[in-house]
Amino acid sequence: MDLGTWGSLLLTLLPIAVILGMLIIWKKPADVSGIVGWLVISVIAVFFFKTSLEVIGRSTIAGFVKSFPVSLIVATSLLQMAFMEKTGALKRVIIFIKTIASENKAVQIMMISIGFGTLMVAVGATPVSILPPILIAMGYSTYVAIALPAIGYDSLCTYALLGAPVVVFYDMANGFIKQNQLGPELTLAQIGSIFFMFLPVVSTMIGFCMLWIVGKWNAIKQGWLPCLITGFVIGVVSFFTNKFENLVTLTGVLCGLAVIVAMVIYLLVTGKKIIDRSKLSKEELDYEKKFPLWKALTPWFLLIILILALNMPKDMFNYLYKEMTLPIKGLSANFKEEIKTRVLWNAYTWIFVSTILSMIFIRPTGKQIKETLQVWKKRAPRPIFSAAIFFAIGEIMNMSGFNIAEQKNVVDSMVVVLANFSSDVFKGAYGAIVGFIGLFGGFITGSEASTIGMFAKYTMATAKNLGHGITGLVIITAALAFGGGLASVISPAKLQNAAASIDKLGEENSVIKVAFVFSLILTAVTSVFALILLSTVKSLI
Numbered sequence: 001m002d003l004g005t006w007g008s009l010l011l012t013l014l015p016i017a018v019i020l021g022m023l024i025i026w027k028k029p030a031d032v033s034g035i036v037g038w039l040v041i042s043v044i045a046v047f048f049f050k051t052s053l054e055v056i057g058r059s060t061i062a063g064f065v066k067s068f069p070v071s072l073i074v075a076t077s078l079l080q081m082a083f084m085e086k087t088g089a090l091k092r093v094i095i096f097i098k099t100i101a102s103e104n105k106a107v108q109i110m111m112i113s114i115g116f117g118t119l120m121v122a123v124g125a126t127p128v129s130i131l132p133p134i135l136i137a138m139g140y141s142t143y144v145a146i147a148l149p150a151i152g153y154d155s156l157c158t159y160a161l162l163g164a165p166v167v168v169f170y171d172m173a174n175g176f177i178k179q180n181q182l183g184p185e186l187t188l189a190q191i192g193s194i195f196f197m198f199l200p201v202v203s204t205m206i207g208f209c210m211l212w213i214v215g216k217w218n219a220i221k222q223g224w225l226p227c228l229i230t231g232f233v234i235g236v237v238s239f240f241t242n243k244f245e246n247l248v249t250l251t252g253v254l255c256g257l258a259v260i261v262a263m264v265i266y267l268l269v270t271g272k273k274i275i276d277r278s279k280l281s282k283e284e285l286d287y288e289k290k291f292p293l294w295k296a297l298t299p300w301f302l303l304i305i306l307i308l309a310l311n312m313p314k315d316m317f318n319y320l321y322k323e324m325t326l327p328i329k330g331l332s333a334n335f336k337e338e339i340k341t342r343v344l345w346n347a348y349t350w351i352f353v354s355t356i357l358s359m360i361f362i363r364p365t366g367k368q369i370k371e372t373l374q375v376w377k378k379r380a381p382r383p384i385f386s387a388a389i390f391f392a393i394g395e396i397m398n399m400s401g402f403n404i405a406e407q408k409n410v411v412d413s414m415v416v417v418l419a420n421f422s423s424d425v426f427k428g429a430y431g432a433i434v435g436f437i438g439l440f441g442g443f444i445t446g447s448e449a450s451t452i453g454m455f456a457k458y459t460m461a462t463a464k465n466l467g468h469g470i471t472g473l474v475i476i477t478a479a480l481a482f483g484g485g486l487a488s489v490i491s492p493a494k495l496q497n498a499a500a501s502i503d504k505l506g507e508e509n510s511v512i513k514v515a516f517v518f519s520l521i522l523t524a525v526t527s528v529f530a531l532i533l534l535s536t537v538k539s540l541i
Helices: 002-025 030-048 051-066 068-087 089-098 107-121 127-137 141-151 155-177 188-241 249-272 281-291 298-311 314-323 347-362 364-378 381-399 414-444 449-466 470-490 494-503 510-538
Strands: 327-329 338-340
Touching: 002 030, 002 414, 030 051, 030 327, 030 381, 051 068, 051 338, 051 381, 051 494, 068 089, 068 155, 068 298, 068 347, 068 364, 068 381, 068 449, 089 127, 089 281, 107 127, 107 141, 107 155, 107 188, 107 249, 127 141, 127 494, 141 155, 141 188, 141 470, 141 494, 141 510, 155 188, 155 249, 155 449, 155 470, 188 249, 188 510, 249 298, 298 314, 298 347, 314 510, 381 414, 414 449, 414 470, 414 510, 449 470, 470 510
Parallel strands: none
Antiparallel strands: 327 338
């Protein structure tokens, strides 16, 4: 490579290094690190990649809009959680969960952290906010209460928030295919037919990691069978959901439900109690009588019903997802690009609707509504901004070097620079390291969807340079995505969220030390599996 190419590479990597330094060395929160990273990448794009301020501005706004499937879900889910907390509904849910599978910790972990956690995150709730208080109330240590929610749903992060990550990839992949004239657009089912292959392997590995966190080899010895059953159930359910386009985005919902059902059946077969109310205090028993469980669960019941009703009927799904895309045109620097908002399909709309509708049953007081809004105002702005800023950074990387007047790139973008370097250096080994790029991206952004938004085009461009077809392109980017999902357990943003929910800020640092080892092992397994798929799967797409 010549000096100019090396200079471009170093300048492209500089903003990423700055963000990493902000997070690790100076221990700044994700939103502050994101702002600094955005400033650095904007300066480099303007002065070294011949990018106008208009392109920077348009790319930033476009990135924020593209982040809506994540950022607005953060906003609405935090509103729903604040509402449930202040009306007492969350307290009633915690009391109920405390009674589940108390005689078998392994089943309890699989059911709550993987089953319930996956189900909740799939419809827009946040396990790292919900589960730590529940786990503390069930007698788990602070360390376990912070770690388990962060790792429990990692294998299904791709289908979290009503499939937001896979939907973000769907839009980006089809944009890349169209731009490079690689063939017809992919369907969600075609993409899902590749992504789901990772789930049984990663889910089972995560289950064993969770058992280790709780009780090391003794817990693994006692819980290996529920763990294997959980991985198997997720594999079977995801196989069928990813066969049908209208079910792909429901994979997380249906897998979460299936794991809960499977664990209930396991308890029945082994003769263990499913519900044990003897663990409750007198105060909790009194509250149980005062606040019916069905009423407490109303926001989630309504949300699940709405999500299923809008996705299960194929005609309804096709109408809301494919026809009523409500695109925004002319916002991006590339005037031809349409940003499909899908406001009437995306989960954030229905999280908000389900919260409002649940008021009919919960009947909150004026004071409770006021307190809900106060808590939401305190908690929501920074996580919302954190989710959005990394999409903006990714968009600037993608559009750097773009000339608005000519509507084309006058110099290679940062994404092209990274892709050329990666294909030249790693060649056939690229599939083995792309998972670690995803892990890195997930650590920085705190979100698999943000990782896809930031690095997917670079990954697809590298795969194209290496001569992979569309199937190989999806496999390699799936490895990136799963690496980003596995970063949940070491993401400062997620672990801080979990620690804050039990008023133990600072305790997350003890989790990162052990979780870092798990994340490396899981990402290595994911990378090896990606290489196996690259060599064996040739024509699914």
